[in-house]
Amino acid sequence: MVALKMIELKGVSKKFDGIVALKNIDLKLNSNGVYVIIGPSGAGKTTLLKILALLSKPTEGHIYYNDVEVDDKAISPLRRRFTMVFQNTVLFNTTVYENIAYGLKIRNLLKDEAVKRIRDVMERLGLNGLEKRHVSKLSVGQQQRVSLARALVIEPDILILDEPTANLDPENTAVIEEEVLEFSKTKTVVMSTHNVRQTFRLADRVAFLYGGLLIDQGKTSILDDPVDERVQRFVRGETGYALNHG
Amino acid sequence: MNSEIINGLIEALRLIFSGSSIVNDIAIRSIYISGLATVLAVSWGIPLAMLVSFREFTGKNVIKGVFNIGLGLPTVTLGLLLYLLFSRSGPLGIFGLLYSPSGIIMGQAILITPIMVSFSVSALEAVNPDIRELAKTLGASDIQASVAALKEGVKGVSLAVAGSFNRAVSELGIALMIGGNIRGLTRVLTTTIALESSRGEVALSIAIAIILILTITGVNFAMYLVKRIWLR
Numbered sequence: 495m496v497a498l499k500m501i502e503l504k505g506v507s508k509k510f511d512g513i514v515a516l517k518n519i520d521l522k523l524n525s526n527g528v529y530v531i532i533g534p535s536g537a538g539k540t541t542l543l544k545i546l547a548l549l550s551k552p553t554e555g556h557i558y559y560n561d562v563e564v565d566d567k568a569i570s571p572l573r574r575r576f577t578m579v580f581q582n583t584v585l586f587n588t589t590v591y592e593n594i595a596y597g598l599k600i601r602n603l604l605k606d607e608a609v610k611r612i613r614d615v616m617e618r619l620g621l622n623g624l625e626k627r628h629v630s631k632l633s634v635g636q637q638q639r640v641s642l643a644r645a646l647v648i649e650p651d652i653l654i655l656d657e658p659t660a661n662l663d664p665e666n667t668a669v670i671e672e673e674v675l676e677f678s679k680t681k682t683v684v685m686s687t688h689n690v691r692q693t694f695r696l697a698d699r700v701a702f703l704y705g706g707l708l709i710d711q712g713k714t715s716i717l718d719d720p721v722d723e724r725v726q727r728f729v730r731g732e733t734g735y736a737l738n739h740g
Numbered sequence: 741m742n743s744e745i746i747n748g749l750i751e752a753l754r755l756i757f758s759g760s761s762i763v764n765d766i767a768i769r770s771i772y773i774s775g776l777a778t779v780l781a782v783s784w785g786i787p788l789a790m791l792v793s794f795r796e797f798t799g800k801n802v803i804k805g806v807f808n809i810g811l812g813l814p815t816v817t818l819g820l821l822l823y824l825l826f827s828r829s830g831p832l833g834i835f836g837l838l839y840s841p842s843g844i845i846m847g848q849a850i851l852i853t854p855i856m857v858s859f860s861v862s863a864l865e866a867v868n869p870d871i872r873e874l875a876k877t878l879g880a881s882d883i884q885a886s887v888a889a890l891k892e893g894v895k896g897v898s899l900a901v902a903g904s905f906n907r908a909v910s911e912l913g914i915a916l917m918i919g920g921n922i923r924g925l926t927r928v929l930t931t932t933i934a935l936e937s938s939r940g941e942v943a944l945s946i947a948i949a950i951i952l953i954l955t956i957t958g959v960n961f962a963m964y965l966v967k968r969i970w971l972r
């Protein structure tokens with residue numbers, strides 16, 4: 495199978511009875527690297543990522559994967575090519591190991607290969623020795639690392655992360671950012687954040703979302719010297735008027 | 741009266757420990773009939789509960805309402821209705837279900853379907869809806885995602901199963917009206933109690949009543965063990 499590289503949204507809108515969450519979004523992702531969707535809360539980031547992950551259908555518009563329009567029949571097989579990590583960590587009510595193994599069981603991966611991959615990803619995310627631990631007995635940081643491990647172990651073509659470090663301390667944040675950068679060397683990460691500094695640390699390309707509208711997109715320089723007043727206000731508010739890429 | 745209760749207890753112990761084959765047969769028949777009724781009700785009740793809990797469609801609340809009302813369905817009412825359907829001249833007469841164990845099994849399965857569905861729906865609706873999305877984004881099909889959510893709600897659903905079995909094994913109306921309390925064929929614990937107490941065999945009735953309670957306790961404990969093992 496050809497790796498999934500190209501995603502394109504054309505004129506995508508999403509309404510939740512009355513509320514317009516996304517308005518006429520055009521977005522194209524077509525190479526390795528980290529795509530960051532940045533914007534204040536309520537901007538529509540989660541809604542946009544769920545549409546990209548084919549978990550939610552747009553009210554209007556078209557989605558293309560590798561230049562082929564996604565129709566209902568294609569959704570299920572396509573969904574296996576990528577995975578999304580949710581903002582509020584969602585875990586199956588079982589052990590760490592069983593959580594991480596879920597996607598591999600669904601894919602009927604050979605046992606030996608599965609065990610190897612799980613061991614490897616647990617090592618990388620500092621989860622060694624927690625195999626049999628029930629997920630309810632983990633710290634928030636460990637829980638978020640389990641949900642990232644569960645996504646990485648599938649070896650998706652595209653990794654979609656919804657504010658993956660929003661509730662985390664600097665140490666856990668660093669672990670996750672490192673994985674994001676590593677993964678993005680060969681594949682695509684699409685992640686949302688409301689953190690300007692994180693965007694500078696990770697992003698190859700940025701899209702600024704505000705009130706369901708895609709205001710601007712491009713290199714991180716669009717945040718450096720924002721043309722749009724809304725972007726300007728957001729960036730300043732976030733960084734306390736002093737731009738610091740650190 | 742007191743002495744009758746004590747006599748009943750003694751009689752119960754004697755019947756249990758002497759291994760009275762008649763009582764054994766009746767207890768086993770009760771478990772068999774109500775167990776199969778429960779299996780039937782599970783086979784259509786749980787998929788229906790999953791459909792109602794996980795899908796959006798119009799008329800969903802009507803379905804829930806109907807099953808909620810069905811929770812209080814008097815067994816004699818259902819017994820009468822089924823009697824009319826199953827009797828030789830009734831519309832389902834050709835199946836020969838009247839006065840047969842299969843007739844009781846069908847009747848009890850229908851009786852407990854509202855418990856199975858209503859309790860399972862409330863257990864499944866309490867499961868975090870993100871679980872299904874999570875399963876899907878990890879590669880699950882729609883059905884696999886629903887199974888993942890069912891696993892999350894397994895505690896509540898197993899309560900629905902246990903409650904359904906308990907209602908089936910302790911009901912009298914259907915066993916009496918559809919089964920006819922035929923010795924060696926459709927006589928179960930509850931119909932034996934009704935028969936023996938009407939004959940004035942109070943001690944024996946109490947003995948059988950105790951055996952009924954022990955049976956329910958034993959089966960529920962077995963279900964608990966199965967659940968423990970399954971959930972590890």
Ligand SMILES: Nc1ncnc2c1ncn2[C@@H]1O[C@H](COP(=O)(O)OP(=O)(O)O)[C@@H](O)[C@H]1O
Pocket residue numbers: 510511513514515533534535536537538539540541542
């Ligand atoms: N399931 C839903 N039902 C109704 N409104 C929703 C739903 N999901 C999101 N919204 C609304 O859509 C808008 C965008 O939400 P969201 O995508 O979660 O923003 P963000 O992730 O950027 O904080 C918000 O106004 C939110 O209230």
Ligand SMILES: [Mg+2]
Pocket residue numbers: 539540541581656657
């Ligand atoms: Mg969000």
